[in-house]
Amino acid sequence: MSQTPPLDGGAFTAPSLVVRNLVKAYTPGIPVLKALNLTFDSRGLTAIIGPSGTGKSTFIRCINRLVEPTSGEILFKGQNLARLRGRALRHARRRIGMVFQEYNLVERLTVLENLLCGRLGYVPAWRAWLRRYPPADIAAAFALLEQVGLDSLAVQRADALSGGQRQRVGIARAMMQEPDLLLADEPTSSLDPKTSVEIMTLMADLGRRRGIPIIVNIHNVALAARFADRVIGLCRGEVVFDGPPRALSDEMLKSIYGGQDWLTASFQQT
Amino acid sequence: MSAPTRTFQRFTRGRRLLRFAVYLLSLAAVVVSLRTVAIIPEFLADAPHQMLDLLTRMWPPDAGHYAKGVHQALIETLHVATLGTLGTVFLAVPTALLATRRIVPWRILNRLAQLILVSSRSVNTLVWALLCVAVFGPGAVAGTVAIALRSIGFVGKLLSEALAETDTGPIEALRAIGAPWPSVLAKGYWPQVQPAFWGIILFRWDINVRESAVLGLVGAGGIGMALDTALNLFYWDRVSLILATIFAVVVLMELLVTVIRRRIL
Known part of the structure; x- marks a missing residue:
């Protein structure tokens, strides 16, 4: 069932994870995630950036069902993760x-x-x-x-x-x-800048070596741009940016995070 | 001279009145109680004399009686306390798991387990012993079961609280790994509650040694039985011997538990 991707990389782009119309509302009527539609390739590091409380963590936890999605589909290895229960869910989580x-x-x-x-x-x-x-x-x-x-x-x-x-x-x-997929929820937020880079390097390396996709929630834009093959900007539960890190302009960051005073200080770290 | 005079008062007028009323009521209660208990002044005046008399009868303790009538009973008491504590582990651990909502997410089971814990605690060990003597007949078996039944509530309640206070992080991680429930219990919860568990068991063992010493008064075996006999026959020198023995054992237990605790925690 688990295909071994070719080692030369690049060419292999069959989707590994497909998210369709994913909605999560902790309180009925106030959705944190508003019908997300995303497709993830079977390799590469995807960074999800966005302000706090915007649903990054909720999204990543919906994938392995630490948080119950309200509606929508999460297709992974031919299964809809959103529907699994009991043993089937445990077996999916193992991957x-x-x-x-x-x-x-x-x-x-x-x-x-x-x-x-x-x-x-x-x-x-x-x-x-x-x-x-x-x-x-x-x-x-x-x-x-x-x-x-x-x-x-x-x-x-x-x-x-x-x-x-x-x-x-x-x-x-x-x-x-x-695993066939690695999720990381703010893996560097409790670490100093140097250690953060080391951790991201390690994770990206291991992911590449095993040929598995990695999805990382991260609020450090510089780190995201440095390590990600693809960046997704989430704002108020909606995708507002989706593209390679080089396409992340200051204009874009402004629309993701709002305001601009913070930009000079934090983005110049790169 | 028109600086505003700022005053500080801890309570408002209403609250001060209320507090005064409470003081007054307390005083009234003391007066009423004194009249109800009907202290007989002669007896009160006599008390120091009586006490002195009792002490002279108790001194010196009848040390020769230890080998004949106390040692065996003392060993029995220690057995009752230890076996009772061991028995309670098997009863209290499942009950504690059932009582903890994070582990067993069914409200009805939680309530049922909590009911068991509360009823175990609400009955005194002596009362449990009376019931057990009626069921099992007089002797150490009744005492052991009484100790075990009384301890379920104590051990179960504290263990359940320890389980509820565990860090959710590792549990979440193990669930995300796809670990089955028993494995989450073994690798997520158990390492976290282990120190609390041993602490609780040792503490209860210590308490049980003290409690089992009096169980003999209602016929549930142990050193209390020897004490009861000595009291009924007015052998005051034996009574003092037994009291001294109990005191020594309790102190030794305290020391032992402290040493073990330091070793394992």
Whole structure:
């Protein structure tokens, strides 16, 4: 079912995720997302930018159903995610990795076990209870730890790590799922500028290496422009910009965020 | 000289009147109570003398009685407390899970579990013991079951609160991974409540040792039975021995629990 995309890149553009008329209203009648229609290619990094409270987080959480969509379709691997329930939903979630702003690691478990948590969708519960993880998963966890540069911290507890290290663990955990899609909800918002760049680099690299699409919510426009192949501007629950980062003009940013006083200061970082 | 005189008053006039009324009522209540309890002045005056008399009868404690009549009962008390605490873990953990809305999202089950917790707590251990003696007959079994039943409410309530206060972040992450419910429980909730869990169990064990010491008064086994006998037969030197033993055990328990807590948390 999961196609392996060609490694030369570029040419492969079959849509991997199609969102149709997605509406989410936390209070009936006041939609946060107003009938979004978006198509995502099966590779590349898409950055979603937009002011706070504009529905970026809601959108990304609708995809893996941490938030229940009010109406609309989310087509992924031939399934409508918006309709799935119970076991079918769990099985669909196994194919979608997610990276969080606050890392959301299990603080009192070791780094290694946090990575192994990425396999919980596949590992039977009794094995998780007894910590009898399959040897293949343990090997994969060590390999990933090496890739994210944390192999020396495998047996440290997650609460002993710095923010940047935690986010690396968060990314590695998502990668443990061997996902077909990676979602990231403000992955750099709690990190300093240097670490933010490192985290974005790591995520983009891993995504490219595995040939999977990444959707990142990010409010740092400079970072978005630097790493994204495509930028989507959301404003008040509607798509107001959709294109490559070089098409992001100051005019465009003004219409996404409103006002212009902030522009000189923040965008010159690039 | 027309500077506005600003005054500060903590309460408005109405509230001050109300507060005065409350003081007055409290005073009246004390007066009424004193008249109702009908203190007999002679007995009150006699009390220090009686107390002294009792103390002289208690001193010295009949240490020789320990091996014959106290040691066995003391061991039984410790067994009752420990087994009761162990039993309550098996009863309280499922109840706590059912009572926590974030884990079991069915209101009816939550309410039912909370009802169990409240009814367990609302009945005193001695009353549970009376009921258990009626069911199981006098002895340590009745005491153990009474301790277990009373502790469900305590352990379950505190554990349920700990579960409700866990960080939602990791839980959300595990759900997003597609982990089944038991795995979310094992890797999301359990690591977070583990310190609280051991703390609660140790605390309850400590309380149960103290509570099981009096259960014998209603025939539910343990050192309380020895105390009851000594009291009924006016062996005051034995009474003081038993009281001293209980005191020593409680202090030792306190120390032990502190040490264990420091080790595991």
